[in-house]
Amino acid sequence: xxxxNHIYLLPLFPAFGAAIMLFFGRRLQKTTVSAVCxxxxxxxxxxxxxxxxxxxxxxxxxxxxxxxxxxxxxxxxDGHLNFTKRDGTLAxxxxxxxxxxDPLSSIWLLFVTGVGMLIHIYSTGYMAHEGGYxxxxxxMNLFMFSMLTLILANNYILLFVGWExxxxxxxxxxxxYFHRHSASTAANKAFIVNRIGDAGFILGALTLVWYLGxxxxxxxxxxxxxxxxxxxxxxxxxxxxxxxxxxCGKSAQVPLYVWLPDAMEGPTxxxxxxxxxxxxxxxxxxxARSNAVxxxxxxxxxxxxxVGALTAVFAASIGLVQNDIKRVLxxxxxxxxxxxxxxxxxxAFAAGVxxxxxxxxxxxxxFLGSGSVIHAMSGEQDMRHMGDLRRRIPTTHWTxxxxxxxxxxxxxxxxxxxxxxxxxxxxxxxxxxYRILWFVGYGTALMTTFYMFRLMYLTFYxxxxxxxxxxHHVHESPKSMTVPLVILAICSIGAGWLSWPxxxxxxxxxxxxxxxxxxxxxxxxxxxxxxxxxxxxEKEAExxxxxxxxxxxLSLAAAAVGYGMARSSYNKAAKDYTEPIAVxxxxxxxxxxxxxxxxxxxxYVFTGRRKVGDIRLGALGAGEAASWFDAxxxxxxVNDAGWVTRTVATISTxxxxxxxxxxxxxxxxxxxxxxxxxxxxxxxxxVQWYALVMIAGLxxxxxxxxxx
Amino acid sequence: xxxxxxxxxxxxAAALFVLGVIGMLTRRNVVxxxxxxELILNAVNLNLxxxxxxxxxxxxxxxxxxxxxxxxxxxxxGLGILIAFFRNKETTNVDEIxxxxx
Numbered sequence: 038x039x040x041x042n043h044i045y046l047l048p049l050f051p052a053f054g055a056a057i058m059l060f061f062g063r064r065l066q067k068t069t070v071s072a073v074c075x076x077x078x079x080x081x082x083x084x085x086x087x088x089x090x091x092x093x094x095x096x097x098x099x100x101x102x103x104x105x106x107x108x109x110x111x112x113x114x115d116g117h118l119n120f121t122k123r124d125g126t127l128a129x130x131x132x133x134x135x136x137x138x139d140p141l142s143s144i145w146l147l148f149v150t151g152v153g154m155l156i157h158i159y160s161t162g163y164m165a166h167e168g169g170y171x172x173x174x175x176x177m178n179l180f181m182f183s184m185l186t187l188i189l190a191n192n193y194i195l196l197f198v199g200w201e202x203x204x205x206x207x208x209x210x211x212x213x214y215f216h217r218h219s220a221s222t223a224a225n226k227a228f229i230v231n232r233i234g235d236a237g238f239i240l241g242a243l244t245l246v247w248y249l250g251x252x253x254x255x256x257x258x259x260x261x262x263x264x265x266x267x268x269x270x271x272x273x274x275x276x277x278x279x280x281x282x283x284x285c286g287k288s289a290q291v292p293l294y295v296w297l298p299d300a301m302e303g304p305t306x307x308x309x310x311x312x313x314x315x316x317x318x319x320x321x322x323x324x325a326r327s328n329a330v331x332x333x334x335x336x337x338x339x340x341x342x343x344v345g346a347l348t349a350v351f352a353a354s355i356g357l358v359q360n361d362i363k364r365v366l367x368x369x370x371x372x373x374x375x376x377x378x379x380x381x382x383x384x385a386f387a388a389g390v391x392x393x394x395x396x397x398x399x400x401x402x403x404f405l406g407s408g409s410v411i412h413a414m415s416g417e418q419d420m421r422h423m424g425d426l427r428r429r430i431p432t433t434h435w436t437x438x439x440x441x442x443x444x445x446x447x448x449x450x451x452x453x454x455x456x457x458x459x460x461x462x463x464x465x466x467x468x469x470x471y472r473i474l475w476f477v478g479y480g481t482a483l484m485t486t487f488y489m490f491r492l493m494y495l496t497f498y499x500x501x502x503x504x505x506x507x508x509h510h511v512h513e514s515p516k517s518m519t520v521p522l523v524i525l526a527i528c529s530i531g532a533g534w535l536s537w538p539x540x541x542x543x544x545x546x547x548x549x550x551x552x553x554x555x556x557x558x559x560x561x562x563x564x565x566x567x568x569x570x571x572x573x574x575e576k577e578a579e580x581x582x583x584x585x586x587x588x589x590x591l592s593l594a595a596a597a598v599g600y601g602m603a604r605s606s607y608n609k610a611a612k613d614y615t616e617p618i619a620v621x622x623x624x625x626x627x628x629x630x631x632x633x634x635x636x637x638x639x640x641y642v643f644t645g646r647r648k649v650g651d652i653r654l655g656a657l658g659a660g661e662a663a664s665w666f667d668a669x670x671x672x673x674x675v676n677d678a679g680w681v682t683r684t685v686a687t688i689s690t691x692x693x694x695x696x697x698x699x700x701x702x703x704x705x706x707x708x709x710x711x712x713x714x715x716x717x718x719x720x721x722x723x724v725q726w727y728a729l730v731m732i733a734g735l736x737x738x739x740x741x742x743x744x745x
Numbered sequence: 746x747x748x749x750x751x752x753x754x755x756x757x758a759a760a761l762f763v764l765g766v767i768g769m770l771t772r773r774n775v776v777x778x779x780x781x782x783e784l785i786l787n788a789v790n791l792n793l794x795x796x797x798x799x800x801x802x803x804x805x806x807x808x809x810x811x812x813x814x815x816x817x818x819x820x821x822x823g824l825g826i827l828i829a830f831f832r833n834k835e836t837t838n839v840d841e842i843x844x845x846x847x
Binding site for chain 2: 720728
């Protein structure tokens with residue numbers, strides 16, 4: 038119990054490494070940096086192993102979760118953060134710094150620390166000649182800290198802390214070569230697209246707390262499985278869909294996958310760790326953790342399955358024609374993640390988790406191997422300029438071949454077991470309701486084999502298309518890089534054997550281990566008279582169905598066909614080889630090569646960086662529209678108000694000047710002057726004239742009275 | 746022979762009045778103008794006395810005495826103005842007084 042009680046130390050080991058890099062990294066030697074940063078991860082892995090052993094003793098096979106709450110970080114017992122739930126009762130808002138260990142998180146813990154450790158060791162070799170060595174390892178350790186927080190969290194809020202942390206580290210590491218514009222742009226893209234998903238995640242978590250009253254997984258699972266809620270409950274469906282949106286962002290599903298291929302701008306170990314083995318699996322982890330909620334929302338599950346299948350085939354189609362070795366692997370990752378969500382969506386949670394587990398090994402191996410190839414090729418990443426590397430870099434070649442066989446699903450490599458399990462569950466789930474998705478998955482498997490072997494042929498077996506410069510410098514990578522490759526290859530072979538299916542005589546130990554996490558008790562329906570669902574474990578019935586063998590055979594056949602097609606097209610690919618798709622269907626090739634123009638579509642519709650005719654859509658378009666509105670309409674009103682004021686003032690002035698002053702004031706004066714001008718002509722100054730006027734007046738006066 | 750009635754007196758007074766007026770209006774010499782004004786006053790006097798005789802009351806005659814006094818004062822003042830005028834202009838031509846014109 039010693040290790041379990043100190044489980045909070047697990048994330049703190051890499052945090053310590055990151056802190057050392059933050060404060061002292063600049064002054065340290067490369068060897069010191071390696072020793073500290075790789076050392077803490079090795080420590081974390083060892084600690085994790087002991088912790089999981091402790092846990093198995095603790096759980097005794099019951100799978101009960103071990104929860105340790107270190108302190109309550111948000112809210113507290115005194116209820117000052119109480120809120121009203123949907124049904125009107127009062128609940129306390131609590132989020133703790135708490136750690137939860139159960140079969141699901143112990144699996145994640147082991148492979149995250151294990152693969153992380155191998156990648157850190159590899160990075161000491163790969164990044165040996167790069168600048169910013171301490172910065173790289175600081176960010177990698179920070180990433181491991183966030184990922185471990187995410188995995189070990191006991192509630193949605195702490196999980197979200199880890200979630201955001203891995204997003205941040207992804208940004209920092211993709212943009213590691215920040216002086217390259219493409220790298221910094223890709224980092225922005227990753228973070229921003231991730232953020233869209235995060236909005237969904239937060240809304241989902243808040244919906245759950247508003248409906249169920251708690252953030253903690255244990256409490257939510259208990260409530261969800263208690264039978265209080267009907268299957269198809271609307272609020273839970275909404276919450277599940279919102280959480281899935283978060284998973285789409287983090288785990289690169291359609292439509293939020295666009296950041297993952299661009300993320301290849303980062304150094305190869307980053308691609309291996311973050312974008313293959315660990316960060317992108319966080320979405321799968323979160324959905325698996327929320328399986329109790331998802332099981333109550335069949336609509337959400339269907340959505341997850343459909344999106345997963347769609348992503349799988351969509352990404353595989355793009356991967357068929359890419360020329361950059363890392364891009365092929367990136368699209369492969371997106372496609373395999375689609376498989377995982379397909380599994381979760383049809384209800385085969387354990388199969389999905391198993392695929393995450395095996396995929397971590399062989400995908401990390403593929404990425405590290407490609408990194409080794411790039412290292413050997415002095416930085417060349419374009420497969421059109423590779424070829425004939427089989428004899429020159431043998432270790433890399435053999436390990437990558439093993440990984441390719443694993444991903445293609447060839448027996449007895451790891452991928453066979455996990456992929457086959459997913460396909461089998463898809464075929465049989467819900468009495469065959471998802472059969473159409475099986476076909477999608479099958480087609481994807483065919484494409485996967487094709488593009489992976491295309492990669493192998495173009496890189497290793499075809500005639501050399503290298504430039505002389507590069508050809509001279511081709512050399513095998515140092516031990517620090519090849520040893521992790523070998524270890525991962527061994528895991529890629531053996532990891533699948535942990536869940537040898539019943540149909541082939543095994544005991545499916547992996548799935549048994551996970552059973553308690555995904556067990557569904559009978560959920561009593563409140564309305565709509567649907568029959569109660571039974572426990573999940575029974576899906577994998579103890580007796581084997583003959584169809585399963587047939588489907589296994591079909592998968593192997595698909596792998597063989599894919600291999601054959603790749604070999605015939607690329608085995609002899611010389612200097613100016615042509616793509617078979619480009620020859621047979623050029624428009625299809627253009628569409629696939631341009632990634633179905635999705636990025637361009639987003640540019641038009643959402644960002645608005647390009648105009649549609651004269652109009653700009655998206656965010657920038659909204660800005661332009663707002664600016665137009667402000668300039669034309671609002672300022673127009675203001676300007677018009679000003680014009681009205683000026684016109685009124687003009688009229689007023691005219692009235693004042695001409696009517697009031699003119700007529701009113703000056704008028705009488707002018708009138709007086711007009712009369713006075715003639716009048717003064719009578720003033721001659723002669724006395725006798727005045728006397729005459731006087732006499733005349735007198736006479737007139739007199740006449741008036743005489744004549745009266 | 747026609748008896749001399751009040752009417753005859755009035756006619757004479759009116760004739761004197763008119764002569765005085767014409768004289769005042771047309772003579773150039775200031776002294777003659779003043780004499781004409783006296784003539785007007787005396788014509789009025791004659792008018793008043795004639796009417797006094799007609800009514801048989803003494804009011805007219807009393808008023809005539811007033812007018813004589815008034816004429817005397819006015820003549821004094823008028824001569825004073827004439828002398829001031831002559832000192833300034835060295836002439837008795839009334840047409841020369843035209844400073845207060847427009």
